[in-house]
Amino acid sequence: MRHSVTPDDLAASVMAVPPLALMDDGQFSDAENGAVLNHLREGGVTTVLYGGNAMAQHWPVAVYGDWLDRLEVLASDDTWLLPSVGPDAGKMMDQAAVLKTRRYPVALLVPMGAPLTHEGMGAALRRFHAECGVQLLVYIKTDGYIPAALLDDLLAEGIVFGVKYAVPRQPGEDDFYLRDIVAAVGAKRVISGFGEPPAIDHMLNQGLAGFTAGCVCIAPRLSMSLLEALKRGDRAEATRLLSPMQPLEDLRSAHGEIRVLHDALALSGLARTGPILPPMSHVDSACREALIRAAGDLLAAEMDDRAVMAEAKA
Ligand SMILES: N[C@@H](CC=O)C(=O)O
Numbered sequence: 593m594r595h596s597v598t599p600d601d602l603a604a605s606v607m608a609v610p611p612l613a614l615m616d617d618g619q620f621s622d623a624e625n626g627a628v629l630n631h632l633r634e635g636g637v638t639t640v641l642y643g644g645n646a647m648a649q650h651w652p653v654a655v656y657g658d659w660l661d662r663l664e665v666l667a668s669d670d671t672w673l674l675p676s677v678g679p680d681a682g683k684m685m686d687q688a689a690v691l692k693t694r695r696y697p698v699a700l701l702v703p704m705g706a707p708l709t710h711e712g713m714g715a716a717l718r719r720f721h722a723e724c725g726v727q728l729l730v731y732i733k734t735d736g737y738i739p740a741a742l743l744d745d746l747l748a749e750g751i752v753f754g755v756k757y758a759v760p761r762q763p764g765e766d767d768f769y770l771r772d773i774v775a776a777v778g779a780k781r782v783i784s785g786f787g788e789p790p791a792i793d794h795m796l797n798q799g800l801a802g803f804t805a806g807c808v809c810i811a812p813r814l815s816m817s818l819l820e821a822l823k824r825g826d827r828a829e830a831t832r833l834l835s836p837m838q839p840l841e842d843l844r845s846a847h848g849e850i851r852v853l854h855d856a857l858a859l860s861g862l863a864r865t866g867p868i869l870p871p872m873s874h875v876d877s878a879c880r881e882a883l884i885r886a887a888g889d890l891l892a893a894e895m896d897d898r899a900v901m902a903e904a905k906a
Pocket residue numbers: 609643644645785786787788804805806807849853
């Protein structure tokens with residue numbers, strides 16, 4: 593696992609957001625989480641965030657250090673691994689005590705909810721950083737969550753590392769909040785935060801540096817090629833690369849993105865992800881067949897792409 597990173601690393605790899613694999617008794621599975629991490633690394637992904645898809649806000653603090661230590665052992669030396677902290681300021685301090693004795697450079701701050709003020713939120717982030725020295729990637733899912741000027745101050749103080757931006761917009765809708773954030777902290781510090789489809793507009797039209805995604809866990813090579821296409825401004829190639837992911841993305845939109853991804857990894861045969869953490873639950877059996885097809889087709893497209901690349905290199 594890497595112990596230091598720079599803002600350029602936000603653009604160097606897709607930030608994969610995998611599910612967490614547990615054994616039937618709810619214990620962490622080294623073998624299955626290792627299988628997911630190996631598949632990502634073989635597909636070229638070097639940044640992995642244990643966030644929303646891993647239900648990270650619901651990890652008991654009692655196992656937080658142990659699960660992170662296990663992930664660190666499983667990750668390759670060149671992988672940038674990000675844990676999550678929050679969502680509340682008290683839990684952040686319990687997690688700071690754990691992170692203080694580890695070497696994670698950056699953690700994702702999952703969105704905080706009411707009650708809060710922006711002044712108080714700034715104080716909570718400063719207190720966390722003073723305790724453990726870990727910088728924060730701020731996850732923004734709602735308009736006006738944190739003022740752009742406060743983000744800029746926290747970035748200048750070395751507390752905020754960057755922003756994972758995931759406020760949904762209608763097609764063609766102007767995104768004033770995103771523009772303010774980019775004007776304050778610079779596009780290099782902001783990544784698109786909700787999968788491959790919105791990353792196309794975020795990177796091509798708003799100039800964001802990269803993106804986080806879930807489908808990348810099944811198709812890392814395709815997703816990395818999508819990132820490269822977007823960095824060179826190639827919309828046609830990006831759209832082509834997105835198309836094998838769309839059936840699974842459609843199922844995620846219809847039935848819940850976290851649980852569909854968790855079960856898709858298992859049904860594709862990539863990893864036995866096991867029980868999903870409460871308060872989430874598994875997908876209904878009614879969409880199982882469609883999920884087997886979508887996940888299997890996406891994995892097949894990934895393996896075909898890898899075979900073509902290997903042949904081209906030989
Ligand atoms: N929610 C997105 C990316 C993660 O933050 C996804 O799963 O595609």
